[in-house]
Amino acid sequence: MLNWRIEALHLKLKYTWKIARNASDEKVNFLVQVTDGTFNGFGEAAPNVRYGETPELLLQQYQVLLAAGLPNVKSMEDLLQLLQEYAPANALRFAVESAYLHYYCQHKGLAVHQMLGQAPPRPQPTCYTVPIMEPGQVQAFITKYQLNRFSSLKVKVNHELATDLVQEVLRVTDRPVVVDGNESWQEPDELLAFLSQLDRERVLFIEQPMPASCAAAYAHLKPLSPFPVIADESVTDAADFALLREQFHGINIKLMKAGGYLNAVRLLQLARQHHLSTMIGCMVETTLGIWSAMQLSQSFDFADLDSFMVLEQEPFGLVHEQEGALYLK
Incomplete structure (x- = not known):
């Protein structure tokens, strides 16, 4: 019989992590361990309220899995059957x-990458995310955290501050920029007016600017947008790729949304089949979650795996960053 345990990780952030729908100064993630007394495995859960995930819910669901027979699992097939029957939150x-x-x-x-049929992890360039802030704070923020060492920056925006914030980032750095709207626009024409003001040479793409429910609006936006439009919240553990292809140029796959390595690989394969560009992203995670993402990252076109650098004290040290690239320990 396997021994399972779960432990809360109380993670303080270096600065307020503000996106279009919320802001936080700390996160509660979970460390899950399984052992037979000789061999051990660890996994991280980073619950996200956007998908109805809370720490309390995950703890309740973990207890359900234990009662349903998690310690008696003897194979991956057993585990997948249990997870299908009791369907916990994806994280x-x-x-x-x-x-x-x-x-x-x-x-x-x-090796984990071997088991998943992936190329060996190599040093992985990542963008670094600038959270929503007053435009006047941008230069000091970029200087304090030496962000010009990254090959690109991502800028979180909301509807109100988007133009001034992106323009200020473009003014104070020569890095190319990704704009992440986190579903903050409602009208595609308003969004197009914003996008028309941006430098076509400096902005790489825009990520999920409108709610996932706005399928028709995305279909209207895609051929008109001066930049590629990438799906994030529109892709969780399941997606209609024929529909996605009509709305987006690419997708952001996160292991916490996909609900597992195996499903993330499936989503990646489907994205390729439908000629969508691919991005691997993350929630606010420790280096355990980022280490996991790096087992797949060589198969993606773009990586956004910087979130462990937002933590005041990162507990595991499984990944380190140097000159904008990530290296496994």
Whole structure:
């Protein structure tokens, strides 16, 4: 019988993490461990309120999985059946699946990327995200955190501050920029008016500017946008790729949204089949979650895996950053 445990990770942030729908100064994630007394596997859950995930819900669902027979799992097939029957939140599902897969790989002497059919992890360039702030704070923020070492920056925006904030980032740095709207626009024509003001040479793409429910608006926007439009909130653990292709130029796959390594690989394959560009992203995670993402990252066109650098004290040290690239320990 396997021994499972869960532990809350109380993570203080270096600065207020403000996006269009909320702001936070700390996060509660979870560390899930499975062991047979000799071999161990660990996985991270980073709940996100956008998808109805709270720490309290994940703890309740974890207890349900224990009662349903999680300690008696003897294979990945057993585990996947259990997770299908009891369907926990995607973040918890990823933590449990990845912990077991890491345990299995350790037990069998396999590399995780091998088990997933992926190329070996290599140094991974990542963008760095500038949260929403007053435009007058941008230059000091970029200087304090030495952000010009990154090959690109992502700028979180809301409807109210978007133009001034993006223009200020473009003024104080020569880095190319990704604009992330986190569903803050409602009208495609208003969004197009904003996009028309941006430098076409400096902005790489815009990420999920309108709510995921605005399918018709995205279909209207796609052929008119001066920049590629990338889906984030519109892609969770399942997606209609025929519809996505009509709305977006690419998709952002996050392991916490996908609910597991195996489903993330499936989504990646479907994106390729539908000729969509691919981005691998993250929630606010420790280096355990980022280490996991790096097991897949070589297969993606763009990486946004910077969130462990937002933590005041990162507990695991599994990944380090140097000159804008990520390296495994």
